[in-house]
Amino acid sequence: EADIYQTPRYLVIGTGKKITLECSQTMGHDKMYWYQQDPGMELHLIHYSYGVNSTEKGDLSSESTVSRIRTEHFPLTLESARPSHTSQYLCASSEVLAGVSTGELFFGEGSRLTVL
Amino acid sequence: SQQGEEDPQALSIQEGENATMNCSYKTSINNLQWYRQNSGRGLVHLILIRSNEREKHSGRLRVTLDTSKKSSSLLITASRAADTASYFCATARTGGFKTIFGAGTRLFVKA
Numbered sequence: 001e002a003d004i005y006q007t008p009r010y011l012v013i014g015t016g017k018k019i020t021l022e023c024s025q026t027m028g029h030d031k032m033y034w035y036q037q038d039p040g041m042e043l044h045l046i047h048y049s050y051g052v053n054s055t056e057k058g059d060l061s062s063e064s065t066v067s068r069i070r071t072e073h074f075p076l077t078l079e080s081a082r083p084s085h086t087s088q089y090l091c092a093s094s095e096v097l098a099g100v101s102t103g104e105l106f107f108g109e110g111s112r113l114t115v116l
Numbered sequence: 117s118q119q120g121e122e123d124p125q126a127l128s129i130q131e132g133e134n135a136t137m138n139c140s141y142k143t144s145i146n147n148l149q150w151y152r153q154n155s156g157r158g159l160v161h162l163i164l165i166r167s168n169e170r171e172k173h174s175g176r177l178r179v180t181l182d183t184s185k186k187s188s189s190l191l192i193t194a195s196r197a198a199d200t201a202s203y204f205c206a207t208a209r210t211g212g213f214k215t216i217f218g219a220g221t222r223l224f225v226k227a
Binding site for chain 2: 006033041043060107
């Protein structure tokens with residue numbers, strides 16, 4: 001079982017609220033990711049990190065922001081939530097294979113966000 | 117656009133039958149991975165095949181990779197109702213550090 005944890009699992013909030021989705025891993029992985037997934041649909045990479053103090057935007061534009069102050073922690077923040085942000089957010093981490101690519105991704109259980 | 121595309125989008129079979137899912141991708145890769153996702157949960161890694169490998173087995177799973185056609189297939193033999201889930205292929209590019217997922221195949225195994 002993967003040692004990567006996301007909280008909260010479910011969150012229902014009103015428009016305009018600030019929210020932070022937490023993600024922590026205990027595997028010492030340098031690479032961490034946030035994916036956004038609508039029900040039954042594909043995963044879209046919205047943020048990733050190579051390590052501490054490194055963050056990059058993914059392939060899908062997102063109004064969220066991330067930070068990586070500690071290796072094990074990669075929180076995602078929405079300053080002002082809107083109904084269009086309603087989705088499932090999946091956090092993952094991975095090792096780097098021989099310094100050239102990523103290997104297996106370990107996923108958390110996801111945070112399902114509903115913005116009213 | 118996403119790197120991988122799975123085919124079919126959905127597949128419904130009887131318990132005991134084999135299930136085959138296909139994945140196509142666009143650029144050169146270092147490895148290709150298959151994941152499983154139960155409804156409302158995170159993804160679980162099933163198998164990784166490197167670009168210099170052509171076939172790999174893990175239990176009831178068999179994965180093939182054809183880099184000349186930029187395609188892969190996942191075969192689940194003797195399927196069970198518990199295999200009902202979505203299956204995603206994902207690619208890691210050579211020299212890249214992003215893993216890109218396809219749209220997934222939804223497998224329904226009827227008891």
